Amino acid sequence: MSALEKVHGHIEGHFDEHLERVKAFVRQPSISADGEGMAEMAELVAAQIREAGGEAEIVPTPGYPVVYGEIDAGAPKTLLVYGMYDVQPVVGETWDVSDPFGGEVLDLPGLGPSLVNRGVFNSKGPLIGVFNALQSFRATGEPYPVNLKFMVEGEEEMGSRNLPGFVEAYKERLQADFAFFGFYAQDFTGKVIMYLGVKGILFLELIARGGAWGGPTTRGIHGSNAVWFHSPTWALVHALASMFTPDQKHILVDGFYDDIVSPSAEDVQLLTRLADTFSAETQLEENDVHRYKYDLSGADLMRKYLYQPTLNIDGIISGHTAEGTKTLLPHEARAKIDVRMVPNMRPERTLQRLQDHLERHGYADKIEFVVEDAYPPAKTGLKGNLAAEALVKTYQDLGYEPEIWPHLAGSAPFYLFTEVLGIPTAMGGLGHGARAHSPNEYATLDGMLQYEKSVASFLVNLGGDL
Amino acid sequence: MSALEKVHGHIEGHFDEHLERVKAFVRQPSISADGEGMAEMAELVAAQIREAGGEAEIVPTPGYPVVYGEIDAGAPKTLLVYGMYDVQPVVGETWDVSDPFGGEVLDLPGLGPSLVNRGVFNSKGPLIGVFNALQSFRATGEPYPVNLKFMVEGEEEMGSRNLPGFVEAYKERLQADFAFFGFYAQDFTGKVIMYLGVKGILFLELIARGGAWGGPTTRGIHGSNAVWFHSPTWALVHALASMFTPDQKHILVDGFYDDIVSPSAEDVQLLTRLADTFSAETQLEENDVHRYKYDLSGADLMRKYLYQPTLNIDGIISGHTAEGTKTLLPHEARAKIDVRMVPNMRPERTLQRLQDHLERHGYADKIEFVVEDAYPPAKTGLKGNLAAEALVKTYQDLGYEPEIWPHLAGSAPFYLFTEVLGIPTAMGGLGHGARAHSPNEYATLDGMLQYEKSVASFLVNLGGDL
Numbered sequence: 001m002s003a004l005e006k007v008h009g010h011i012e013g014h015f016d017e018h019l020e021r022v023k024a025f026v027r028q029p030s031i032s033a034d035g036e037g038m039a040e041m042a043e044l045v046a047a048q049i050r051e052a053g054g055e056a057e058i059v060p061t062p063g064y065p066v067v068y069g070e071i072d073a074g075a076p077k078t079l080l081v082y083g084m085y086d087v088q089p090v091v092g093e094t095w096d097v098s099d100p101f102g103g104e105v106l107d108l109p110g111l112g113p114s115l116v117n118r119g120v121f122n123s124k125g126p127l128i129g130v131f132n133a134l135q136s137f138r139a140t141g142e143p144y145p146v147n148l149k150f151m152v153e154g155e156e157e158m159g160s161r162n163l164p165g166f167v168e169a170y171k172e173r174l175q176a177d178f179a180f181f182g183f184y185a186q187d188f189t190g191k192v193i194m195y196l197g198v199k200g201i202l203f204l205e206l207i208a209r210g211g212a213w214g215g216p217t218t219r220g221i222h223g224s225n226a227v228w229f230h231s232p233t234w235a236l237v238h239a240l241a242s243m244f245t246p247d248q249k250h251i252l253v254d255g256f257y258d259d260i261v262s263p264s265a266e267d268v269q270l271l272t273r274l275a276d277t278f279s280a281e282t283q284l285e286e287n288d289v290h291r292y293k294y295d296l297s298g299a300d301l302m303r304k305y306l307y308q309p310t311l312n313i314d315g316i317i318s319g320h321t322a323e324g325t326k327t328l329l330p331h332e333a334r335a336k337i338d339v340r341m342v343p344n345m346r347p348e349r350t351l352q353r354l355q356d357h358l359e360r361h362g363y364a365d366k367i368e369f370v371v372e373d374a375y376p377p378a379k380t381g382l383k384g385n386l387a388a389e390a391l392v393k394t395y396q397d398l399g400y401e402p403e404i405w406p407h408l409a410g411s412a413p414f415y416l417f418t419e420v421l422g423i424p425t426a427m428g429g430l431g432h433g434a435r436a437h438s439p440n441e442y443a444t445l446d447g448m449l450q451y452e453k454s455v456a457s458f459l460v461n462l463g464g465d466l
Numbered sequence: 467m468s469a470l471e472k473v474h475g476h477i478e479g480h481f482d483e484h485l486e487r488v489k490a491f492v493r494q495p496s497i498s499a500d501g502e503g504m505a506e507m508a509e510l511v512a513a514q515i516r517e518a519g520g521e522a523e524i525v526p527t528p529g530y531p532v533v534y535g536e537i538d539a540g541a542p543k544t545l546l547v548y549g550m551y552d553v554q555p556v557v558g559e560t561w562d563v564s565d566p567f568g569g570e571v572l573d574l575p576g577l578g579p580s581l582v583n584r585g586v587f588n589s590k591g592p593l594i595g596v597f598n599a600l601q602s603f604r605a606t607g608e609p610y611p612v613n614l615k616f617m618v619e620g621e622e623e624m625g626s627r628n629l630p631g632f633v634e635a636y637k638e639r640l641q642a643d644f645a646f647f648g649f650y651a652q653d654f655t656g657k658v659i660m661y662l663g664v665k666g667i668l669f670l671e672l673i674a675r676g677g678a679w680g681g682p683t684t685r686g687i688h689g690s691n692a693v694w695f696h697s698p699t700w701a702l703v704h705a706l707a708s709m710f711t712p713d714q715k716h717i718l719v720d721g722f723y724d725d726i727v728s729p730s731a732e733d734v735q736l737l738t739r740l741a742d743t744f745s746a747e748t749q750l751e752e753n754d755v756h757r758y759k760y761d762l763s764g765a766d767l768m769r770k771y772l773y774q775p776t777l778n779i780d781g782i783i784s785g786h787t788a789e790g791t792k793t794l795l796p797h798e799a800r801a802k803i804d805v806r807m808v809p810n811m812r813p814e815r816t817l818q819r820l821q822d823h824l825e826r827h828g829y830a831d832k833i834e835f836v837v838e839d840a841y842p843p844a845k846t847g848l849k850g851n852l853a854a855e856a857l858v859k860t861y862q863d864l865g866y867e868p869e870i871w872p873h874l875a876g877s878a879p880f881y882l883f884t885e886v887l888g889i890p891t892a893m894g895g896l897g898h899g900a901r902a903h904s905p906n907e908y909a910t911l912d913g914m915l916q917y918e919k920s921v922a923s924f925l926v927n928l929g930g931d932l
Contacts, residue, residue, distance in 0.1 A: 032790070033788065033789055033790030033791075033792070034789065034790070088792055089788060089790070089792065091788055092788070157790075157791065157792070158790055158791055159791055199690070201793070203791045203793065210754075210755065210756075211756065212756050212757070213756075213757070214755065214756060214757045214758070214759060215755065216753060216754060216755055217754045217755065217756065218754040219754065219904050219905060220903070220904060221753045221754075221755075221903075221904060222876065222902055222903050222904070223778050223780055223804055223806075223903070224665070224776075224806055224874075224875040224876040224877070225753060225755075225875070226776045226777075226778035226806075227770065227771055227774050227775075227776040227806060227875055228749075228758050228759055228760065228767070228770060228771050229753065229755050229758065229759060230714050230759055231714060231778065231779060233779040233782060234706075234710060234714050234779060235714075237703050237706050237707050237779065237782070238707050238710075238712040240700075240703050240707075241703050241704050241706075241707030241708075242707075242712070244700060244704075246704040246708070246827075246828075248696055248697060248700050248701075283694075287682060287687045287691060287695065288676075288682055288683045288684040288685065288687075288797075289676065289680065289681065289682055289683065289687075289691075289695050290676075290677065290678050290679075290680060290683065291678070291679070291680045292680070292694050292695065293680060293694050293695060293696055294694065301694070304693065304694060305693055305694050308693050309693075310690075310692045310693040311692075312689045312692035312697065312793070312795060313697060313699040313700060313703065313784065313785065313796075314689055314785050314786050314791075314792060314793055314794045314795075314796075315784060315785035315786035315787045315792070315794065315796070316699060316703070316782055316783065316784050316785065316787070316799070317782065317783050317784075317787040318779065318781060318782050318783075319779065319780050319781035319782065319802070320780045320781035320802060321781045321782070321783040321800070321802075322499065322555060322557055322558070323499055323500065324498070324499030324500070324555070324623075324624055324838075325499075325623065325624055325625050325669045325780075325802070325804075325838045325839050326499070326554060326555065326623070326780060326781075326802075326903060327667070327669065327778070327780055327804050327877075327903065328780045328781065328903060329778060329780075330779075330780075330781070333782070334787070336785070336786060336787075336791070336792075338689055338791075338793050340689075340690055340692075340693060361712075362712075372790075372791045373791050408690075409690040409691070409693055410688065410690040411690070411793075436688055437686070437687075437688050437689070437792060437793065437794060438685050438686060438687060438688070439685060
């Protein structure tokens with residue numbers, strides 16, 4: 001029996017214990033938006049690194065600390081594991097379990113027993129899964145195939161605002177042969193999806209207020225005054241509307257699309273291959289959506305998905321929003337918007353174009369910009385990327401042919417690995433979960449088990465000769 | 467000493483007692499938006515009518531009851547007093563007093579001692595002021611100059627939705643020679659302002675939801691999906707923007723202005739006279755606003771104010787509105803809007819035009835309309851309106867020359883008096899208060915005293931030969 005077989009056997013034979021470790025990890029709230037449980041969670045992560053035989057450090061930043069750790073296994077190669085210990089807020093959400101942090105297992109239709117808990121999918125489940133896999137190496141007396149470094153941040157859901165500073169400060173210690181971000185990469189049909197990069201993000205709050213230009217300045221006033229006083233709420237609505245076509249397909253900001261490059265030759269190949277396995281229907285079903293914005297299919301639809309920047313309204317609020325009538329001319333209106341940037345777009349230039357647009361349309365004195373989050377897209381590539389190649393081999397070893405995407409439509413600060421540190425990077429793992437940022441976030445129990453096995457295989461593949 | 471002099475003397479000599487009665491009346495919360503204290507408040511109003519020697523009835527409606535009352539004074543003429551016992555909500559507001567229902571007196575800069583309390587200005591202060599004036603007639607042994615009827619509703623802040631049904635049912639019993647709605651009609655400089663009518667209102671909630679047309683249907687989903695799925699929030703923003711010019715001056719709904727008529731000859735005269743005393747500066751100052759929408763002054767500005775319908779956003783909400791970042795594609799977006807209708811506009815036709823507009827622009831399947839409030843404008847006129855003439859005489863008797871406006875920019879269901887019951891109607895009284903629908907709503911103590919005196923004079927003027 002090979003070392004890997006022994007480790008896999010241990011994971012299968014001890015999954016009940018591993019599941020208890022997962023539950024303990026996700027039951028600890030760690031909401032970076034309001035700070036709940038963040039200090040406790042950082043300690044739990046550090047404790048896992050120490051239990052795995054490493055040294056852990058809770059490194060302060062101007063925001064939440066980064067948990068940094070090293071495990072010297074005496075191996076020739078070193079893997080840097082990136083993770084996050086913060087999760088999305090649950091305020092205002094209605095869950096099918098009594099407590100979004102209750103660690104409850106529900107038998108979900110068509111999915112089987114699943115852990116329903118904030119953060120179990122995004123992304124504390126996969127993080128503790130790495131530690132569970134390591135536990136099975138130790139329990140079977142097998143050495144870790146690679147040395148490990150850990151960089152686990154507490155501000156991913158806030159745009160990783162202090163991670164760049166940390167990476168700059170720890171640049172030397174963070175050097176490694178590969179970098180890995182683990183997550184459950186199977187969709188609900190079991191298909192493995194692999195992403196070779198991420199979009200960038202620019203998350204802004206736009207705040208319209210009454211001022212010298214007009215409108216109430218200190219409080220909402222009686223709505224009948226709207227006949228002769230300006231409304232900051234209307235200013236915000238019109239400013240937003242000026243930036244995007246009513247069919248929601250085209251951003252009207254000058255120069256917005258200027259930096260976008262055509263897909264690389266490798267990406268075009270991937271897109272073509274993708275068209276065979278990509279299921280547009282599955283995407284609709286997973287999101288409870290009836291139709292796409294575009295009357296496209298296959299590679300054309302995916303090309304839009306991956307190479308089109310987006311301007312999204314994450315939230316908007318002004319005035320009287322409670323039950324009943326109240327005629328009010330509000331003095332303030334706020335919108336949170338985000339731009340997903342595709343390859344070659346840069347946050348600084350994108351922000352400048354948005355500001356220029358609002359200035360040109362006469363909103364400079366009416367609307368304030370607050371940047372809450374900003375980082376560029378990142379591409380890892382496949383050919384010659386040893387981490388990605390090892391992950392593909394892992395999937396194949398375990399009987400899966402991954403559907404490989406040029407990159408993800410979501411965002412993560414992976415430019416820190418690809419641009420700043422320059423380390424071959426991969427992301428994924430077996431397992432299935434969904435509803436990130438939504439009520440009833442879940443991961444299936446069987447998927448968690450498969451994830452741990454895939455992590456063990458991945459480490460072996462990284463450590464051996466590919 | 468005349469009867470009126472005796473009553474005025476009693477009011478002045480017993481104002482401390484009257485103030486305690488005001489405080490008790492406004493300290494009782496009565497928030498129709500959430501129901502707090504409504505039943506208790508209706509009882510307090512009925513008790514006042516009974517104490518004044520009348521019969522009171524709390525008449526159920528499908529919503530909050532109407533308090534109806536009659537006082538037979540054996541007089542030849544009868545006055546119908548309209549009032550409201552509900553007030554605006556205070557949720558989300560920050561007040562300078564510890565309790566918006568605490569009945570606290572603050573010494574306000576430039577105004578003197580003032581009662582700061584929700585509803586003291588709009589409109590429970592003026593209502594209890596009528597009962598205080600009646601108390602002084604009784605205390606001095608003077609008979610009431612007119613018989614009185616009372617119709618006090620509990621849904622004014624919800625658009626008086628059940629008042630039309632009540633008026634229909636009580637049409638015969640509501641017959642009277644005059645109708646009166648009392649309020650503090652002096653601005654903070656002491657000038658008396660008199661309104662000969664009101665605008666109508668159409669208060670709607672627009673609800674955009676994902677559906678067959680696209681967008682998430684059951685929950686907010688991860689914001690990265692905005693690249694290929696529609697957003698109900700963007701649909702609402704664009705639908706709103708399509709209805710109003712960015713300079714906030716012109717409503718873009720077809721036919722919206724078609725029913726509007728030019729000011730009557732009497733109104734044109736009033737407008738011209740108004741231009742002499744109207745202070746555009748005072749309006750800005752009272753509302754903490756730096757400038758008007760229009761570069762107009764005098765009669766031209768007032769003509770906009772009074773003869774221009776408005777489309778106002780009272781509130782808007784969608785998605786993530788708490789602190790911090792959360793990238794979300796929301797499944798629902800809501801806006802509360804109101805249209806103030808000027809003379810000759812009708813709510814049914816206005817609603818139809820808004821619906822036609824949204825249908826023409828492709829929003830019929832995306833946005834639902836909920837009518838929360840709807841009634842037409844009302845004009846009382848001055849010449850030949852015995853109630854209005856008696857009120858003008860009252861002001862003059864007390865040393866004030868009122869600034870007479872063709873109508874108010876605000877709304878009240880006075881079409882019930884002018885159109886349905888056909889009774890000469892007047893509204894006003896001395897006194898000063900402000901910040902209706904806002905934090906720190908107040909009325910000055912001296913103004914309350916003057917208000918009671920003006921009500922006493924008004925009753926005498928109504929009862930005598932003018």
